[in-house]
Amino acid sequence: MxxxxxxxxxxxxxxxxxxxxxxxxxxxxxxxxxxxxxxxxxxxxxxxxxxxxxxxxxxxxxxxxxxxxxxxxxxxxxxxxxxxxxxxxLGKAKPPKIRSFRLQPTGIPDGIFIFTLFPYLMFSPPHGGSRFFAPAQLAQSYVDVKHIGWAFGAGVGWHALNTLYTWTLCWKHSIPFGATVAYTGLSMFTGFHTWVDLKKRIRIARIDAARKSA
Missing domain, CATH: 3.20.180.10 (PNP-oxidase-like)
Incomplete structure (x- = not known):
């Protein structure tokens, strides 16, 4: 071929x-x-x-x-x-500027999983109470709550690193304050999905600028 x-x-x-x-x-x-x-x-x-x-x-x-x-x-x-x-x-051009926020919903299920399921499993009482706690109590019978807490902490830490990287992209590409807050906040919730979409926007902006320039 x-x-x-x-x-x-x-x-x-x-x-x-x-x-x-x-x-x-x-x-x-x-x-x-x-x-x-x-x-x-x-x-x-x-x-x-x-x-x-x-x-x-x-x-x-x-x-x-x-x-x-x-x-x-x-x-x-x-x-x-x-x-x-x-x-x-080489200092001959400036990075493209992104002036608006764009919602990237693909990571929302990940955020819901980390920030809803883990706290539910961690803080549900080990015995008694409403039937609402029964699934958590069943999980706690197989997995130590400390291990669940470590997994939750690791997930939050990973999302925090993604948030920091998103912030550096926002700073480098002159994204306005309101849109930066939205991007970093969503990145803390969804993780890498947000900055991956932002980098796609940056790439498109670069290509458009390069196509127009001599």
């Missing part, structure tokens, strides 16, 4: 400018002082750039794709994203 990216190499060679490819070679290929670059070959695993260095020397630089590319559309978007990230890293 032919490589879906290599089959469209000629089209992909013109996706970004020689100056942008030089930035990609510098940032991703650690190539040093590159003046311009052009794509010699590209496939789903990597691309080879022929780089012209200051002083007129030429050398090929290989940049690997991780994860590997799956299609022409994926390759085009990845090249544009790499252009944006390299320009940010």
């Amino acid at each position: 032919s490589d879906p990216v290599a089959a469209n190499a000629d089209l992909l060679k013109t996706t970004v400018s020689p100056a942008a490819l030089a930035g990609i070679a510098k940032w991703y290929g650690k190539a040093g002082d590159v003046a311009t670059a052009e794509i010699v070959s590209i496939d789903s695993k990597s691309m080879t750039l022929n780089c012209k260095f200051v002083g007129v020397a030429h050398r090929n630089v290989v940049v690997a794709f991780k994860p590997r590319l799956t299609s022409y559309a994926d390759a085009e978007e990845t090249l544009l994203e790499m252009k944006a990230i390299s320009q940010e890293g």
Whole structure:
């Protein structure tokens, strides 16, 4: 089976400018002082750039794709994203700004599980009381409440780390205070689902900006 990216190499060679490819070679290929670059070959695993260095020397630089590319559309978007990230890293552009909050509901069941089920199991009386406590009492007969507490603490700690990472994304991408509060609060409840969706928004914003720029 032919490589879906290599089959469209000629089209992909013109996706970004020689100056942008030089930035990609510098940032991703650690190539040093590159003046311009052009794509010699590209496939789903990597691309080879022929780089012209200051002083007129030429050398090929290989940049690997991780994860590997799956299609022409994926390759085009990845090249544009790499252009944006390299320009940010080299101080030639600023990270995209996200101005609003978007609810990502996929992690809500996880939050309900951690912040409802665990407290129910931990704080239900071990004996007697309403039938409402019967499932918790049955669970307590098989699992020590201390172990349930440790699992709850681990879950909360993991969500707290995800919340911190979400906050760093909000700070880096100039998200307004109200939306930052919403993002970090939802991340504490849903965990990684929130920042995964936020990073998708950031990626789209990067690609759009790179597509519009020269």
